[in-house]
Amino acid sequence: MHFIDSKAALLTTSYMLLLQASRRAIAPAAFSTCAPLHNYLSRSTSSSSPVAAAAAPASSIKNSKKTTSLFVSTQPTAASSTNQTSSSSSTSSFSTMATTSDDASSANEQQQQQYPIAMSEAERYLFDLNGYIIIRDVLTPDQIAAAHAAIDAHLTDAIPRSDPTLRNAVEGSPMYGSGPPRLDLGGIFEWGSAESEVFKSILAHPRLVPLFHGLLGKGYRLDHIPFVLMNNKGGEGFQLHGGTVDCVSGDYNHNLAYTCHNGSIRSSLLGCNVMLVDHNPGDGGFCVVPGSHKSNFKMPEGMVDGINHSEYIQQPATKAGDVVLFSEGTVHGAMGWQSDIQRRCALYRFAPATCGYGRSYFSPDGVGGATTAPSSCTWPLKFYDDLNDAQLAVLEPPYANRLDRPNIREDGSVEITQRSDRKRQHDKEVFKTKYF
Secondary structure: OHHHHHHHHHHHHHHHHHHHHHHHHHOOOOEEEEEEOOOOOOOOOOOOOOOOOOOOOOOEEEOOOOEEEEEEEEEOOHHHHOOOOOOOOOEEEEEEEEEEEOOHHHHHOOOEEEOOOOOOHHHHHHHHHHOEEEEOOOOOHHHHHHHHHHHHHOHHHOEEOOOHHHOOOOOOOOOOOOOOOOEEEOOOOOOOHHHHHHHHHHHHOOOOHHHHHHHHOOOOEEOOOOEEEEEOOOOOOEEEEOOOEOOOOOOEOOOOOEEEEOOEEEEOOEEEEEEOOOEOOOOOEEEEOOOHHHOOOOOOOOOOOOOOOHHHOEOOOEOOOOEEEEEOOOOEEEEOOOOOOOEEEEEEEEEOOOOOOOOHHHOHHHOOHHHOOHHHOOOOHHHHOOOOHHHHHHOOOOOOOOEEEEEEOOOOOEEEEEOOHHHHHHHHHHHOOOOO
């Protein structure tokens, strides 16, 4: 028996050495390049995660044939701690090492990866408990890299919130940082098909649709124009704000309200933070007061600035590619940014079918407002380029599902919900219009 065990152990050791040698033989060499102001992708991640390409159907995708891990070491320049956006003065280098190998799941590589078709009981519980939830690995490494490349190409368009009237935190507070203002970059849906694809994928991403349905209902819609938030080291955050009961005034805030009745969750306005860099503990960035979506009182003095009761304010740790969904009825803000890596996240806001907070969908290019004809109720026109039917459905203005609203099905297709032909005919006869 001892002889057999020793022989088996020797064979196992030999096999492992051969396997390691073969993997070293196929590992590509490290390479380095330059990119302005980002130093991104500080996580190790795998392409076998259940995530989809930008326009993948909501029901399934195919896994890649290899498992890839990306490791990035950063060498920040002096410009990384300023509010400069010019690529000529803010170039930093990074090196990426990609290691590709077969793993134990290779037998299933050609199988389709299924997404959930409904919000899970665990997700419902955690969101109802805390007022926010983190969905891991929504974007792939390739999608994260594409988002950064697009941002880099438009860095000079970023607008610093340097005017005193635009500052979001009180100087000297934990939210203020050491002074550099936040940088806001708009236009992410208007950069053309190649650069905007990853950002538009969030509208009806197959991993997120079940949560959008569970938190907003069928027929959910984009409510605000999305944009990218950026902070260099020391950059300003945002004092706490929001709340179903406003955290400053104590007034009921129906525009942001969170409700749950008979097991049905609804948020009048849902924040969606797509994290494009790691937010490690202590880095700063998005912070939240868990459970505050159910609070009935305004905050104690000094808490909105993080000066008092800071132990109740949490900064969730997230990785590049994660998505944080939070009710705007949950008190939230941002701590000053402490990392050497530039903070980058894309912020979206969604609403139920009949709710509207923003108004940029009123007319072409967001101008004209109430004086514009109803047929002109659109988002900026470039928003509609290269969208599939599900993504287009999310750009509808606010109106009830029963009035011919396109709804996204569980499989990613779209159906029109409508009343009977007879009722629609009657309305047209009475009101002389297609809709009342």
